[in-house]
Each structure stands twice: as C-alpha cells, then as structure tokens.
Amino acid sequence: xxxxxxxxxxxxxxxxxxxxxxxxxxxxNAPGDPIERLVKPQAGETGVQTGNTDQQKKEWxxxxxxxxxxxxFTLTSLARPDTLYRIYDKNEREAADRxxxxxxxxxLIQDYLTAARKLNAAVRYYIPDSNATKGLDENEALSAxxxxxxxxxxLRSSYDPNVISSxxxxxxxxxxxxxxxxxxxxxxxxxxxxxxxxVRSGSKSVWKNYVPCLAFYGRSNQYHRWLxxxxxxxxxxxxxxxxxxxxxxTRQPISDVIWSKIGWSLFFTALSVILAYMxxxxxxxxxxxxxxxxxxxxSSVILFMLYSLVSFFxxxxxxxTFANPDVLAWLPPSGVKxxxxxxxxxxxxxxxxxxxxxxxxxxxxxxxxxxxFLSRTMRVSMLEAIGQDYIRTARAKGLPExxxxxxxxxxxxxxxxxxxxxxxxxxxxxxxxxxETIFTIPGMGSETxxxxxxxxxxxxxxxxxxxxxxxLVGYLISDILYSxxxxxxxxx
Amino acid sequence: xxxxxxxxxxxRRYAWGQFKxxxxxxxxxxxxxVLAIIALISPFIATDQPWYxxxxxxxxFPAFSLSNSxxxxxxxxxxxxxxxxxxxxxxxxxxxxxxxPVPYAPNKSDYDNxxxxxxSGRQVFIDKDGNSIPMPGRFRHWLGTSKGGEDVLSGLxxxxxxxxxxxxxxxxxxxxxxxxxxxMAGYFGDRKLKTTRGxxxxxxxxxxxxxxxAFSVRSYSIADGFSTSTxxxxxxxxxxxxxxxxxxxxxxxxxxLTGRIPFLSREVFIPVDSIVSRAIEILISMxxxxxxxxxxxxxxxxxxxxxxxxxxxxxxxxxxxxxRAEFLRIANLxxxxxxxxxxxxxxxxxxxxxxxxxxxxxxxxxxxxxASAIIIESSLSFLGIxxxxxxxxxxxxxxxxxxxxxxxWLVIFPGLAIFLTVMVYNLLGEGLRDAxxxxxxR
Numbered sequence: 001x002x003x004x005x006x007x008x009x010x011x012x013x014x015x016x017x018x019x020x021x022x023x024x025x026x027x028x029n030a031p032g033d034p035i036e037r038l039v040k041p042q043a044g045e046t047g048v049q050t051g052n053t054d055q056q057k058k059e060w061x062x063x064x065x066x067x068x069x070x071x072x073f074t075l076t077s078l079a080r081p082d083t084l085y086r087i088y089d090k091n092e093r094e095a096a097d098r099x100x101x102x103x104x105x106x107x108l109i110q111d112y113l114t115a116a117r118k119l120n121a122a123v124r125y126y127i128p129d130s131n132a133t134k135g136l137d138e139n140e141a142l143s144a145x146x147x148x149x150x151x152x153x154x155l156r157s158s159y160d161p162n163v164i165s166s167x168x169x170x171x172x173x174x175x176x177x178x179x180x181x182x183x184x185x186x187x188x189x190x191x192x193x194x195x196x197x198x199v200r201s202g203s204k205s206v207w208k209n210y211v212p213c214l215a216f217y218g219r220s221n222q223y224h225r226w227l228x229x230x231x232x233x234x235x236x237x238x239x240x241x242x243x244x245x246x247x248x249x250t251r252q253p254i255s256d257v258i259w260s261k262i263g264w265s266l267f268f269t270a271l272s273v274i275l276a277y278m279x280x281x282x283x284x285x286x287x288x289x290x291x292x293x294x295x296x297x298x299s300s301v302i303l304f305m306l307y308s309l310v311s312f313f314x315x316x317x318x319x320x321t322f323a324n325p326d327v328l329a330w331l332p333p334s335g336v337k338x339x340x341x342x343x344x345x346x347x348x349x350x351x352x353x354x355x356x357x358x359x360x361x362x363x364x365x366x367x368x369x370x371x372x373f374l375s376r377t378m379r380v381s382m383l384e385a386i387g388q389d390y391i392r393t394a395r396a397k398g399l400p401e402x403x404x405x406x407x408x409x410x411x412x413x414x415x416x417x418x419x420x421x422x423x424x425x426x427x428x429x430x431x432x433x434x435x436e437t438i439f440t441i442p443g444m445g446s447e448t449x450x451x452x453x454x455x456x457x458x459x460x461x462x463x464x465x466x467x468x469x470x471x472l473v474g475y476l477i478s479d480i481l482y483s484x485x486x487x488x489x490x491x492x
Numbered sequence: 493x494x495x496x497x498x499x500x501x502x503x504r505r506y507a508w509g510q511f512k513x514x515x516x517x518x519x520x521x522x523x524x525x526v527l528a529i530i531a532l533i534s535p536f537i538a539t540d541q542p543w544y545x546x547x548x549x550x551x552x553f554p555a556f557s558l559s560n561s562x563x564x565x566x567x568x569x570x571x572x573x574x575x576x577x578x579x580x581x582x583x584x585x586x587x588x589x590x591x592x593p594v595p596y597a598p599n600k601s602d603y604d605n606x607x608x609x610x611x612s613g614r615q616v617f618i619d620k621d622g623n624s625i626p627m628p629g630r631f632r633h634w635l636g637t638s639k640g641g642e643d644v645l646s647g648l649x650x651x652x653x654x655x656x657x658x659x660x661x662x663x664x665x666x667x668x669x670x671x672x673x674x675x676m677a678g679y680f681g682d683r684k685l686k687t688t689r690g691x692x693x694x695x696x697x698x699x700x701x702x703x704x705x706a707f708s709v710r711s712y713s714i715a716d717g718f719s720t721s722t723x724x725x726x727x728x729x730x731x732x733x734x735x736x737x738x739x740x741x742x743x744x745x746x747x748x749l750t751g752r753i754p755f756l757s758r759e760v761f762i763p764v765d766s767i768v769s770r771a772i773e774i775l776i777s778m779x780x781x782x783x784x785x786x787x788x789x790x791x792x793x794x795x796x797x798x799x800x801x802x803x804x805x806x807x808x809x810x811x812x813x814x815x816r817a818e819f820l821r822i823a824n825l826x827x828x829x830x831x832x833x834x835x836x837x838x839x840x841x842x843x844x845x846x847x848x849x850x851x852x853x854x855x856x857x858x859x860x861x862x863a864s865a866i867i868i869e870s871s872l873s874f875l876g877i878x879x880x881x882x883x884x885x886x887x888x889x890x891x892x893x894x895x896x897x898x899x900x901w902l903v904i905f906p907g908l909a910i911f912l913t914v915m916v917y918n919l920l921g922e923g924l925r926d927a928x929x930x931x932x933x934r
Contacts, residue, residue, distance in 0.1 A: 011770075015774050015777055026786055209709060210705070304918065310867055310870060312874050312890065316893065316894055319897070320897045320903060324897050433781060437875065448785070452785055452877065464778075464779070464783065467782055471778070
C-alpha cells in the first residue's frame with residue numbers, strides 16, 4: 001500500500017518537471033521583446049534613444065536574467081559559437097546566426113559585426129551642431145543624418161548579401177555627398193573592408209555547419225535560474241518558494257496577483273463541485289433504481305442535451321433572459337458584488353446575502369456540464385451494485401426497497417464517484433476562463449485571459465505551471481483514494 | 493438455414509444493422525451527411541459572386557471560375573475589367589444573372605443594412621437608381637445581420653465548413669497518433685520488442701543525428717519557407733522529412749552491423765508500453781484549454797492549420813489509451829499466435845490482423861473527440877484566439893452577439909448550430925458504442 005503511494009509520487013515528479021519545461025519553452029519562444037515593454041522611453045525622447053534608456057535596459061536585463069543562456073546545454077554545430085546568447089537583440093542574433101550558416105567562419109564574422117557595431121555606436125547619438133551644417137539646408141542635413149543612423153542600425157540586423165551591400169553603398173553615398181559626415185569615413189571603411197574579407201572567404205568554412213557538437217553552460221542559465229533562483233544576487237527567489245517573476249504589465253511580482261485572484265476561482269470551483277454532487281447523485285441513483293421508467297428516460301435525454309450545450313452559449317442565453325433590462329431583470333449581469341463594493345460595516349453574512357444574486361448564473365454555468373457525466377457514472381455503478389447477489393438477499397429478507405437501495409446498494413456504488421471527485425477539480429480550473437470572462441468574475445480564469453491578450457508571458461507560464469501542478473495533485477489524490485477505499489486494488 | 497447464416501456473418505454488416513436500429517443514432521448519421529455536404533459546397537452556396545452572369549454579351553461563371561477577373565472589350569475599343577471578388581454584382585446591369593442561394597459572402601458588409609437588422613425587421617435595398625426600396629425576396633437576409641452588416645446565414649454556412657473541417661482533421665491527426673502509438677504499446681508491452689544492444693544505442697544516436705540534420709541545420713530554410721508560402725513551407729518540410737528518414741535508415745543498418753561484436757549483440761528490450769504510458773500521463777496532466785490557449789497565443793500567424801495541429805497533438809491520448817487496452821487483450825488471443833506461427837512479420841500482424849478488430853472503442857472515442865474538438869474551436873473563436881480574425885465561425889458570431897443583447901439572432905442561431913452539431917456527434921458516438929459492443933448482441 002505505502003509502496004504504491006510512494007511509486008505514484010515518484011512518477012509525479014518527472015511529470016511536473018516536464019510541465020515546467022513546457023511552460024518555459026513556451027515563454028522562450030514568445031514573440032516580442034519584454035525589455036522593450038518594461039522600459040518605456042521617457043517623455044520627450046520619441047525616436048531618439050539616449051544612453052539613459054540603454055542603461056535602464058541593461059539593468060532590467062540583468063535583473064530578469066535575460067543575459068544568460070537558455071538551458072544547461074545546446075546542440076549546435078562546430079561553426080556556431082557557444083557565446084551567441086550574449087547578443088541580446090533577437091534580430092541581431094538571428095542575423096549573426098544566419099551569417100554563420102552562410103559563411104561558417106566565426107572569427108571573421110565576429111570582426112565584421114564588431115566593426116558594424118562600432119559604426120552604429122559612432123553614428124547613433126550624433127546631433128550635428130550649427131558649425132557643421134553651416135551653409136547647408138537644415139532639413140536636408142538632418143534627414144541625411146537620420147538616414148545614416150537608420151542604415152547603420154539596420155546593418156546590424158541584416159544578413160542577406162544583397163541587402164548588406166545595398167546598405168553599404170547607401171552609406172557610402174551619404175558620407176560622400178555630405179561633407180560634415182566625413183568624420184565617419186574611417187569607421188565606415190573599416191566595417192566595409194571587414195565585410196569584404198568575410199565575403200571573399202566564401203564557402204571555405206561552410207562545412208563546419210554540418211558537424212554537430214554539444215555546448216555546455218553549467219548552472220548559470222535561464223531555466224535553472226527560473227526554477228531555483230540565483231542565490232540572492234538579485235531579488236529573485238525560488239520557483240519552489242513561489243516566486244514566479246514579474247508581470248510585464250504591472251511590474252509587480254506575480255505571486256501577489258495570484259494570491260489576490262485565486263479566492264473567487266476556488267470558491268466557484270468548490271461550489272460547483274458541491275452542487276454537482278448534490279444534484280447528480282440522487283438523479284443517478286433513482287435512474288438506476290427505476291431503470292427504464294419515464295424518469296430514467298427523460299432525465300437521460302435532458303442530461304444528454306445539457307451535455308451538448310456549450311458553456312458560453314448557455315451563459316449568453318441566461319444573461320439575455322435574466323439579466324436583460326428588456327426581458328427580465330432579475331439578476332445582475334456581471335461581477336461578483338455591486339459596483340460600489342460592499343456597504344460600510346457589512347458583516348460576512350451581509351456580504352454573502354448581497355453577493356448571492358451575482359453568483360447564481362455563473363454557478364449554474366460552472367455546474368451543468370458535470371451533471372451528465374456524474375449522474376451517468378453514478379447510474380452505471382449503481383446498476384452494477386444492484387445486480388449483485390447481496391441485494392437479492394436483502395430483498396428476499398423483506399427489507400423495504402428504499403432501504404435496500406440506499407443503505408446497501410448506494411454505499412458500494414459510491415466508490416467511483418469518490419475517485420472522480422479529484423479529477424473534476426482541475427477540469428473546473430480550465431473551463432473557468434470562458435465563464436469568468438463572460439461574467440467578469442475577478443478570478444484566475446479572467447486573469448489568464450487578460451494576460452494572453454496583453455502578451456504577459458510570465459503570467460501565462462505561471463498559470464500553466466500552477467494548473468498543471470494542481471491537475472497532477474488531483475490525479476494523485478484520486479489514485480490514492482481509489483487504492484485506499486478498494487482494498488482489492490494493488491499496484492499494477 | 494442457420495449454417496448458411498452463420499457462414500455469411502460479417503461483423504461489419506451486423507454492426508451496421510445494429511446501428512440502423514438505433515433511431516437517434518441513425519438520424520444523426522443522416523444529419524451528419526447533410527452537414528458534411530453543406531460544408532463541402534459552402535463556398536458555392538454562400539457567396540456574393542453569382543453562379544452565372546451574362547454581361548454585355550459575355551458569359552461568366554464567377555462563383556466557379558478559378559481566375560479572379562474577366563476582361564470585356566467594349567464597342568469603342570476600351571477594355572472593361574471586372575474583378576469577381578469586388579464587383580458589385582447586385583447592382584450590375586446584366587442581361588441575365590443567377591445568384592447563389594445565399595447571395596452574401598460571410599465577411600462582406602452590406603452597408604445598407606448594417607447595425608443589427610433582425611430577420612423579421614425592415615431590410616432595405618438600394619436599387620440601381622439609388623432609391624431605397626424594401627428588400628426583394630431573393631436578397632433578403634433570412635437570419636439578420638450583424639453590426640457591420642454581415643449576413644448571419646452566410647456566416648453560419650461558412651462556420652459549418654470551419655468547424656467540421658477543424659473537428660474532423662484534428663481528430664484525424666489525433667487518431668493516427670493515438671492508434672499507432674496505442675497499438676504498439678498494447679501489442680509489444682514492455683518485454684516483447686527486442687533488439688541488440690548495439691542496434692538500440694545506434695538507433696537512438698541515429699535519431700538524434702537525423703533530427704539534427706533534418707531540422708536543426710535546415711532551420712533557416714524551413715523558416716524562410718514558412719514565410720514565403722504554404723507550398724514552399726510544405727516543400728521544405730518534405731525535404732526535411734526525407735533527410736530524417738535517410739539518416740535514420742543509415743543508422744539503422746549500421747546498428748544491424750554491430751551484431752558481430754559480442755558485447756553489443758546482447759538482446760535488450762525496448763519498453764514501448766512504459767514510454768507511451770508515461771507520455772500519455774504527462775499529456776493528460778496538462779490543463780487542455782489553457783495549454784491550447786497559450787500555444788495559440790504565441791504562434792506567429794494564426795491559421796486554421798495551426799489550430800488543427802495543436803488540437804490534434806493534445807487530444808490523441810484518449811484514443812491511445814483505449815487502443816492500448818484493446819491490444820493488451822488481443823495480443824494474447826489465439827489467432828495472433830497462429831499468425832505468428834505462420835511467420836508473418838510483426839507489423840503485418842498488427843496492422844492487418846489485429847487492428848481491424850481492436851478499432852471499435854477507438855471509433856467511439858473518435859466520434860466523441862470530434863464533438864469536443866468542435867467545442868474547443870468555438871470556445872477559442874469566442875474568446876478571439878484561434879482562427880484568424882477575418883474568418884467567420886460560429887464562435888465569433890456568438891461573441892459578436894454578446895455585445896448587443898437585443899440582437900438575439902446573433903446568439904440563438906450560431907448557438908443552435910453548435911448545439912445541433914455536437915449533439916449529432918455525441919449521438920453518433922453513443923450509437924457506435926451500442927452497435928460495436930459484442931456483448932450487447934441482440
């Protein structure tokens with residue numbers, strides 16, 4: 001018995017690791033750059049980046065650990081350097097990687113990229129003063145400078161040979177035509193010559209791309225940091241301690257957000273489970289006891305139809321009928337409490353009383369889908385129990401039918417229902433996204449949806465990890481309960 | 493007499509007979525056929541391009557033609573070009589014109605009737621001279637319009653096509669994966685598939701190498717193919733597949749050769765069952781809807797194909813479980829032993845002899861799976877993720893109806909459509925279950 005439980009828990013751990021890995025993979029491949037979103041340019045800086053913003057970006061990068069490699073090791077080729085992760089900008093990194101796959105010779109590529117970066121750094125913050133533009137049309141001069149800035153920064157992310165040579169020729173044109181840009185001639189020439197050397201090396205080293213090799217990074221990588229924190233160097237704690245990172249939208253720790261929102265979700269899930277059991281068990285038992293009767297058949301049909309109704313359809317229908325000022329305004333359309341909050345000094349009972357009309361419709365929508373499944377399970381197991389010999393004995397003894405059914409049959413039929421209990425919990429968490437969005441309930445589901453809309457990836461990953469964890473716990477409890485209640489079950 | 497009946501007994505015919513006797517299931521099958529036909533011909537019955545048009549002496553078939561435009565030479569030599577998808581067919585001065593049954597495309601706005609016109613409400617039509625006349629019968633919006641003036645009936649028909657194709661195709665992927673993996677797990681168990689140690693490790697190494705050369709090295713070619721066109725993407729993927737198979741085969745034969753070396757020729761078991769069962773457990777533990785939502789949210793371009801693949805890759809587990817259970821039972825039956833003793837190769841035994849008999853529970857699961865795939869797809873379009881935003885499907889119509897409760901036609905009709913389709917598939921599944929279960933022989 002204990003060994004069985006231990007075995008189940010042992011299998012639980014690798015599954016959890018894989019779920020976290022999956023969440024991590026999703027977050028790495030998310031489009032967009034989180035740093036851009038976190039560091040908004042300060043007022044008055046539209047289009048022109050100052051060193052201040054750069055400094056902030058660097059700090060954020062270090063804080064979030066985005067300057068580390070992604071995983072413990074990677075499978076790359078001989079040509080690719082294992083320090084490619086240090087190039088932070090995604091476009092630049094891709095350009096470097098593509099150059100590697102075109103030419104294969106990393107030292108030459110590195111020289112060229114360094115020169116290109118130097119060129120860009122020299123040009124970026126240049127603002128021509130009036131001495132330089134003396135005698136020239138101001139607008140033209142400014143546009144020439146901006147063109148040069150644009151071309152040089154685009155050069156860093158270009159990899160197509162045609163595109164690169166067109167950028168070089170354009171820069172050459174700009175520098176030759178405008179005397180005040182002559183100062184950049186040297187840097188330009190260096191970048192250009194390095195590129196020519198690279199091109200001339202041709203496909204000598206391309207073969208290196210086809211030789212695989214493993215690059216090890218040890219423990220300082222993003223995944224490790226995400227799981228285990230980095231030992232106090234920054235404020236990052238362990239995932240195992242509940243530190244999930246920072247929300248991209250509010251810049252606050254995610255754990256705070258989750259703690260505040262999880263209350264309503266848990267409440268609704270618990271309520272729906274209780275209601276579902278309260279309704280389905282009697283229906284199931286009576287359908288089995290009176291098999292083939294009108295009650296049995298009509299309830300099967302009704303439950304089947306309920307099962308085929310999609311939750312958002314029923315929710316919208318209910319809202320249209322009961323919360324619609326034109327039809328029947330019995331119930332409020334959204335939220336869990338009045339818009340102005342609870343009145344001053346409301347006790348717990350008052351709060352419950354006030355919130356009840358708000359809760360009715362969402363509760364119905366949460367519960368109805370489990371009715372069909374639960375009552376059918378109850379019916380099947382009840383039928384099996386009633387077919388047993390001891391029931392025949394009980395009837396032969398002359399016991400009233402009700403006692404036979406409820407006292408003898410029901411107890412033995414209860415087993416599958418108990419074990420299904422732990423499986424329903426995780427399912428409710430997933431289905432809640434739709435219902436919470438429709439009824440505007442401030443719970444985990446609507447938070448998830450908002451996070452997806454605003455591309456708030458740490459939040460999405462966190463929700464995925466938590467729900468995966470809860471699902472696993474649910475299955476574990478279900479298995480353990482099953483093996484406890486039924487002594488015949490041994491480990492498989 | 494009875495002997496003749498016994499000799500001519502075919503399980504397929506028997507099951508079909510049982511199925512026909514189940515009235516709801518049989519009717520749902522017929523409704524399903526009708527829905528499938530609607531889905532197939534939907535681009536032709538709900539489009540604003542006419543079936544046949546004779547304009548200035550030139551005969552055109554816009555709805556059926558592959559090209560998008562037609563040039564007409566006028567009398568005084570100037571060429572008039574009619575582009576089928578943007579021409580205003582209803583106001584065209586044509587000699588004869590035959591429209592489709594629903595003469596509106598699903599996502600084109602009818603500005604004259606915009607802003608939530610009800611099916612029984614007043615609908616107007618601006619005729620050629622610019623007068624606003626009551627809507628003629630053939631152009632009527634039978635189920636009303638949405639906020640932008642899009643016809644609801646046409647949207648429903650298009651939604652049939654989207655939902656059915658996503659449901660069926662994603663289940664095709666799921667059932668292929670589920671049946672193959674489940675069959676192998678159930679048939680081979682943990683101790684039946686044997687290879688030599690050398691071949692085993694060579695194969696693993698070979699798979700990693702094959703993956704590397706097919707997908708890692710070619711990653712940029714594939715990515716470029718993706719952004720160019722569907723044809724280019726499929727070509728690149730195909731080439732990658734060929735590379736994969738080629739390298740894997742090379743290593744497979746290399747593994748065979750290691751049979752000579754004594755250390756490497758020891759026989760080891762490949763625990764197929766354990767691997768597949770662990771994979772199933774892991775996938776089941778993922779919260780499905782949230783996983784699908786997250787993955788859909790991060791894929792760069794939302795398309796129907798992406799959605800199909802995602803749903804297919806996450807729902808194969810139910811089918812795999814059932815097939816595995818069936819095969820665990822079948823693998824010990826006598827006719828399998830007879831086949832083995834006749835010397836048939838393992839894969840032939842699995843796929844030609846065991847599989848047709850072990851498919852019954854999987855078929856039931858597939859029917860229910862299509863229903864749940866349709867529900868997932870409409871939930872995703874209701875939330876606004878999933879299909880591209882310009883595609884009109886049942887879920888998107890419902891979410892449009894949520895904004896304006898008085899527009900009941902936007903809620904009831906798509907909702908009824910989803911309800912009907914899901915119920916039909918559920919009934920089909922139930923009917924299959926009753927028909928294919930040999931214990932319920934009547």
